[in-house]
Structures are given as structure tokens and as C-alpha cells.
Amino acid sequence: MRPRLTVEQYTNGILAGDRSLLSQGITLVESTLAADRKLAKDLINHSMPHAGHSFRVAITGVPGVGKSSFIEAIGSKIVEAGYKLAILAIDPSSSQSRGSILGDKTRMQALAQDPRVFIRPSPTAGTLGGVARSTRETILLCEAAGFDFIIVETVGVGQSETLVKQMTDFFMLLMLPGAGDELQGIKRGIIEMVDLMVINKADGANVLAAELAAKEYQSALHYLSPSAIPPQVRICSALTHQGLDEIVNYLQGYYNTISDNGQLGLQRKRQQVAWMHAYLQQQFSELFYENNSIKTRIEAIESGVMEGTLWPVEAAELLLSFFHNERKTQ
Ligand SMILES: Nc1nc2c(ncn2[C@@H]2O[C@H](COP(=O)(O)OP(=O)(O)O)[C@@H](O)[C@H]2O)c(=O)[nH]1
Ligand SMILES: [Mg+2]
Known part of the structure; x- marks a missing residue:
């Protein structure tokens, strides 16, 4: 594993225009490893004001x-x-x-x-x-x-x-x-x-x-x-x-x-809101598909849809009810 710097070390380097640290910071935000995500989020939070x-x-x-x-x-x-x-x-x-x-x-x-x-x-x-x-x-x-x-x-x-x-x-x-x-x-x-x-x-x-x-x-x-x-x-x-x-x-x-004329500011504010929704959608979808109850049942339900024994909407509602039930018992 490569040695990780602290969020302060990354941020200070990036703010000082250090290209190597900028590259490393970008690699960090591109990473899908759970261990990197926390540091990446902190780095974004520290960089955002600048x-x-x-x-x-x-x-x-x-x-x-x-x-x-x-x-x-x-x-x-x-x-x-x-x-x-x-x-x-x-x-x-x-x-x-x-x-x-x-x-x-x-x-x-x-x-x-x-x-x-x-x-x-x-x-x-x-x-x-x-x-x-x-x-x-x-x-x-x-x-x-x-x-x-x-x-x-x-x-x-x-x-x-x-x-x-x-x-x-x-x-x-x-x-x-x-x-x-x-x-x-x-x-x-x-x-x-x-x-x-x-x-x-x-x-x-x-x-x-x-x-x-x-x-x-x-x-x-x-x-x-x-x-x-x-x-x-x-x-x-x-x-x-x-x-x-x-x-x-x-x-x-x-x-x-x-x-x-203010168009730039307004457009970016709208993009921020859209970003929030895009993030939520991604998180919800992960939450759903990573849910145990869904993981164990989704294949059978997909087959049901393939064979025509379940309508797509009916199948989706069924999965949603499994999802809600599992969350209630947690
Ligand atoms: N004649 C001419 N050829 C160009 C021009 N711009 C790009 N090319 C050529 O078109 C090809 C594709 O260019 P490239 O920049 O790689 O396109 P990209 O795939 O859109 O990034 C290359 O062979 C370039 O040399 C231009 O303004 N005029
Ligand atoms: Mg190109």
C-alpha cells in the first residue's frame, strides 16, 4: 500500500500549486477504495473554499x-x-x-x-x-x-x-x-x-x-x-x-x-443542487442493490420478468417491499 499523506499535507500542497500533490490528490478522488473515499471527501471539503x-x-x-x-x-x-x-x-x-x-x-x-x-x-x-x-x-x-x-x-x-x-x-x-x-x-x-x-x-x-x-x-x-x-x-x-x-x-x-450578469453564479448553484441529487441517486441505488435481501432475490425476480410471469412494475414493487422489510428488521 502506498503511504498516505494527511489531508492537510494534500491541501497545503495543492493550494501552493504543487503539481505532484495535485496529481496524487486527483488519483485519490478517482479511487473507488473505501479507505480512500474518506480522505478524498476531506480533501474536497478543504479545497472547496478555494x-x-x-x-x-x-x-x-x-x-x-x-x-x-x-x-x-x-x-x-x-x-x-x-x-x-x-x-x-x-x-x-x-x-x-x-x-x-x-x-x-x-x-x-x-x-x-x-x-x-x-x-x-x-x-x-x-x-x-x-x-x-x-x-x-x-x-x-x-x-x-x-x-x-x-x-x-x-x-x-x-x-x-x-x-x-x-x-x-x-x-x-x-x-x-x-x-x-x-x-x-x-x-x-x-x-x-x-x-x-x-x-x-x-x-x-x-x-x-x-x-x-x-x-x-x-x-x-x-x-x-x-x-x-x-x-x-x-x-x-x-x-x-x-x-x-x-x-x-x-x-x-x-x-x-x-x-x-449573474448567469454564471446562478447556473453553478443549479449545478450544485443537481450534483446533490445525482449523488443521492447513486447512494440510494448502491444501498438498494447492496442490500442482502435484494441480492439474494434479484436473480429469481429478473427471471420472472424474463419469462413474463411478473410485470416489470410488479417485480420492482416486490423488490421494494423486500428492501423495506429487511430495513425494518435491522
Ligand atoms: N487538415 C486538418 N487536419 C486536422 C485539423 N485538426 C486535426 N487534424 C487532423 O485530424 C486527425 C485527428 O485529430 P485529433 O486531434 O486526434 O482528433 P480527436 O480524436 O478529436 O482528438 C489528426 O490526424 C490531425 O492531424 C485541422 O484543423 N485541419
Ligand atoms: Mg483526442
Whole structure:
């Protein structure tokens, strides 16, 4: 077992901007070991008063759209603008093979050597709930360590984006130039979360297609938009850096606007409440499925549902009654 530090040692190190202790602290909050959870909770409690002072930006898009290239390119501009940048990459493929993370690390090498940048690939560890919990807590730790611009990169394939939306201030979707009407297989639910759509790879022979797509998307977004600040479309090239300065400017302007008009504060308060409910749901579900009475009966009841002798609702009610009875006798 690795030697554990005290919560004070972790907190003081993180507040002093010690990157190694920040990394260790993140490993701690990612841990699912019961022995680590208590220390992790204490660490979060100690860090919380020092967190919150950052712009949290989600960047998503299908594999190959250029997220890593884009983040490396825009990352240098963000640090040039005076920010300390943390990049958290949630990559579902990383749990199967470490290949993609290594690939990204090589590409992000230039940025990774900058002392104003902290890059952390987060293994998804199989569960979406795990992503939600440890990424939220990782954001807080990075903020406590003084990082004031946080990028959370996810692969735009579905459910993890909804979770990431709940923990960030700004949602950016990267798209490829071309076929505008079918939205490139991106789910409508994801399109509705967008604050900024960026059409990447607008270089060489792609420029015209990118401009056309931008027009189409802009009018499509216009009809979807439920947010106070209408979502925008921009085109850029992570390769030539064309369009990147404008995107950085837009992000800065957006952050200033939502900080000044109170939207940021309100949005984060709502996210805190949602976090509480998400945590409760997770705890209740654990409590239920770890209950002995449930563990011993669930298979038989599942078979009943499979065979059609029990209706799903009837089966669920039955399990709930076993659960309540067992709790009463405890
Ligand atoms: N032409 C062009 N290629 C790009 C651009 N951005 C990324 N690429 C290339 O697209 C491929 C996928 O990029 P990557 O950043 O790994 O995408 P990710 O999977 O979304 O992280 C790589 O071969 C990049 O070099 C761009 O703006 N223009
Ligand atoms: Mg990538």
C-alpha cells in the first residue's frame, strides 16, 4: 500500500500549486477504495473554499474531428492570454487501450511542458457515475491549485456529454466541414446543449465547405436555442490556427458577460443542487442493490420478468417491499 499523506499535507500542497500533490490528490478522488473515499471527501471539503474561480469549458466532438489538436493549439493562446490552464480528458477508449491517451500526450507534448498547463487524462473506469463524481472533484482540485481555465474534453458519443454539461459553464462542439443537414450523427440532445459550435479543419480544399456548413448550422441552431445567449458557429483550423484568436476572444467575452450578469453564479448553484441529487441517486441505488435481501432475490425476480410471469412494475414493487422489510428488521 502506498503511504498516505494527511489531508492537510494534500491541501497545503495543492493550494501552493504543487503539481505532484495535485496529481496524487486527483488519483485519490478517482479511487473507488473505501479507505480512500474518506480522505478524498476531506480533501474536497478543504479545497472547496478555494475553488470556483475558473471558466469551465467542455469540448466535445466525434473521434477524429480534431479535439486534441484544437485544444493544443487554442491552449497556447489561452496561456498567452494570461490564464493557467488545466485540461481534463475523459476518453472512454482509454479504459480499453492506453493507445489514444499516449497518442494525445505526444501531440499535446508542447503544451504539457508549459508550467502554466496541467494535463490529466481521466480513465472512465467503466462507469458514467464514476466519471461524473471524479471529474467534478478534479475540477475543484485544479481550481484550488490556481488553474483558472479548465477544459474538459469528452468524445461526443452521448451520455457523458450530458454529465459534463452539468459541471461546466460553456459547451463547445467541434464539427467537420461538410454535410450540414444530417448533423454528422450528433444527437439532437447534444446540439441543444451547444454554446459554441466550431467547424474545424477549415483549411485547404475544405474552406468553402466549412463556410457553407457554418451558415447551415447557424440557422439550425437559431431554431433550437433555448439559452439566453444565442449559440454561435465559428470556423477554424487547428492546423493553420486560422480562426483561433477569434474563438479565444469569444470565450473571454462570454465569460465576462455571464460573470457580470449573474448567469454564471446562478447556473453553478443549479449545478450544485443537481450534483446533490445525482449523488443521492447513486447512494440510494448502491444501498438498494447492496442490500442482502435484494441480492439474494434479484436473480429469481429478473427471471420472472424474463419469462413474463411478473410485470416489470410488479417485480420492482416486490423488490421494494423486500428492501423495506429487511430495513425494518435491522
Ligand atoms: N487538415 C486538418 N487536419 C486536422 C485539423 N485538426 C486535426 N487534424 C487532423 O485530424 C486527425 C485527428 O485529430 P485529433 O486531434 O486526434 O482528433 P480527436 O480524436 O478529436 O482528438 C489528426 O490526424 C490531425 O492531424 C485541422 O484543423 N485541419
Ligand atoms: Mg483526442
